[in-house]
Amino acid sequence: MENIFWHKCWERNTLGFHQSDVHPLLVEYFTSLALPSDRHVFVPLCGKTLDMVYLAQSMQVTGNEISDIACHDFFLDNNLEFKSQTLGAFKHYSCQQLALWQGDFFKLSSKAIDTVDWIYDRAALIALPIAMQQRYVAHLKSFFSSHTRLFLVTVEFPTMQLSGPPFSVNSSTVKDLFSGFNIECLAINELSDKRFAQRTFEVDYLREKLYIIKKGD
Numbered sequence: 682m683e684n685i686f687w688h689k690c691w692e693r694n695t696l697g698f699h700q701s702d703v704h705p706l707l708v709e710y711f712t713s714l715a716l717p718s719d720r721h722v723f724v725p726l727c728g729k730t731l732d733m734v735y736l737a738q739s740m741q742v743t744g745n746e747i748s749d750i751a752c753h754d755f756f757l758d759n760n761l762e763f764k765s766q767t768l769g770a771f772k773h774y775s776c777q778q779l780a781l782w783q784g785d786f787f788k789l790s791s792k793a794i795d796t797v798d799w800i801y802d803r804a805a806l807i808a809l810p811i812a813m814q815q816r817y818v819a820h821l822k823s824f825f826s827s828h829t830r831l832f833l834v835t836v837e838f839p840t841m842q843l844s845g846p847p848f849s850v851n852s853s854t855v856k857d858l859f860s861g862f863n864i865e866c867l868a869i870n871e872l873s874d875k876r877f878a879q880r881t882f883e884v885d886y887l888r889e890k891l892y893i894i895k896k897g898d
């Protein structure tokens with residue numbers, strides 16, 4: 682997906698991917714997986730997801746998003762007072778528990794942010810066409826330290842029945858993309874109503890999976 686595609690989504694407010702609630706898998710699993718020593722979570726391609734508000738209850742959150750509308754709306758929608766400044770190619774928005782780097786993920790250096798204990802990916806990997814997924818994961822890996830865990834939520838559906846985004850990402854693709862990493866699939870949910878946030882898909886099945894991924898031992 683070209684950046685212009687996403688800018689247009691935000692300008693036209695066509696945000697079928699945006700959820701009005703915190704993602705159920707985050708609520709169900711995150712608290713029990715997080716360690717008391719965990720301090721910082723990175724949310725790439727974050728949009729204006731409410732999941733960041735949830736995560737900020739227990740840790741410092743750093744998001745990255747290409748759309749300035751999304752970043753601005755995130756703080757406004759949640760009644761959060763923020764500061765903003767230009768830092769190189771990025772606009773940096775911040776309040777006490779949250780910071781958003783507005784700009785292209787592929788230009789964001791992991792050195793710009795503190796060490797991350799968690800990376801939260803809901804609708805980031807699956808937002809990208811197959812050709813971009815490898816590039817995305819290659820760059821994402823630069824944000825991992827030895828103890829970083831990735832909370833990855835994917836969707837699977839018959840690829841011929843829906844042209845993305847979202848794109849179907851199955852377990853063997855996850856295995857290939859994160860080859861050498863330790864991958865655990867913690868949940869598989871059949872979404873019988875075929876709902877994906879604000880959209881309903883006409884597909885034979887829609888399956889959501891949660892993976893926890895960390896560097897191999």
Ligand SMILES: C[S@@+](CC[C@H](N)C(=O)[O-])C[C@H]1O[C@@H](n2cnc3c(N)ncnc32)[C@H](O)[C@@H]1O
Nearest residue numbers: 687698726727728730746747785786803804808
């Ligand atoms: C499908 S949406 C998901 C947003 C969010 N993760 C959520 O769950 O609501 C994908 C987001 O990635 C952003 N995006 C796409 N390409 C990007 C890039 N190269 N750098 C930063 N953000 C990007 C889009 O603007 C969009 O908000």
